[in-house]
Amino acid sequence: MEIIRVSDLVVGYGSIVVLRGLNFAIDKGRITVIIGESGSGKSTLLKTLIGLMPPLEGDVFIAGERVDFGSERDLMKLYRRIGVLYQNSALLNSLSLYANVALPIRIHHPDWPKKREDALVRTMLERVGLFGEDKYPFELSGGMRKRAALARAMILEPDLILCDEPSSGLDPITSAGLDNLLLELKTNHGVTFVAVTHELRSIARIADRVLVIRGETIYYDGEYADLAVSADPYIRTFFLREGDL
């Protein structure tokens, strides 16, 4: 089942086109990784998918509904359906870990009883393996901040979680732990992820499907398992570090 469908999408800044002719769909319960060289437009595409940058042309459909990026109502509907894990976690430093995770509840469901909020926050913290809810973000390690941000992104159980460089800035052990967490959330809780990343080891661990961006468009769209047998020299150089371009 499709969560997102992108149709003839053109993204960019003002009159500058970064990516054009994008057509793809993201399926439920899978991890799709978007990769590409630095400056290829991955982040621009992510910003469009999360509603921070309207597309220049084309359409984005979430669960079959077209998103009108000019409509605040449609954007709010989009935001309710997605969660975002930012590269630097983007936790609010003035709030405790608990308050950060509870923030979407407190804003969107202020009428929820404290007990219900409490139970949900604790479940999410447990799910991402975090304790010490009274701590502040600046007291947490990079890996813990990412886990907390993931708990916050999942708190209202969105259809899809988009991750911007989830392993960025983490040591290999913490990075592997985060990858395992994403896999566990996908397998046991059916969470759908779209991740933009450069980390080949991380891609190897988590990716079900890979979208490679090159030359202002999607150069490769396929299963991760098929990459190893690809004869394309660019793909072999990018993933297998074989040959020169």
Add this chain to the structure above:
Amino acid sequence: MRLRDEVRRFFSLLTDEIFYTFQYLLRRRGILPGEIVHQLYSMGYRSFPIICLITFLIGVTISLTSVAQLRLFGADIYLADLIGIAMITELVPLMIGIMLAGKIGASITAEIATMKVMDEIDALTTMGIVPERFLMVPRIIAITLVVPLLVALADFVGIFGGVLVARLAVGMPPSAFLREVFTVLTLHDFAVGLVKSLVFGWTVVVAAGYKGFFIERGAEGVGKATTESVVLSIALIIGIDCVFAFVLY
């Protein structure tokens, strides 16, 4: 960016903030519970000492400067009138505005600009939270509640500075000074001082938010935005004060 675009963006934020504030007052949603109290503490409680000190020193300085001139004409008694009117209608609002710009405005800009650089503003947006409401409305409400208290305190302390100088330099008893002050001052003067201070307070918060939200990306942008916020606030305060002077006198 062209000045016209900057002005348009500033007024766009200003109108948004007015809308969000009234919307919050009607619906009580969109900001964190307890945030207004937190802002009251950081804006009010932490500003009291410095505002007391500055307005007291201004009261003393203006009194000493004025008394030397008034004495030449044997008009020492008018020191009370001068201090009363100058402090209540002009100096207290202006000093409160400038102090708020330096203390609270700079802090608001630095906080919001850092949040912007750290993607926290984007994170709020993608959580379906309107950052301009979530971050600014508690501050606007807090400044609205804090300013009258600051004005009352600053009026008292400023006049106390005048009382002290009148007693020590002219030998005027405090009771005579205060009687003269309250003879010359009307309720209208206190209201003018209060309204001006409130307008300056709102100006500081909106200007600070504007510089914070529209920061150019990067850590160095935070420092630049903070400085610009203080300069913009003070320039706006003086400009608005000039408009008040034209309207009132």
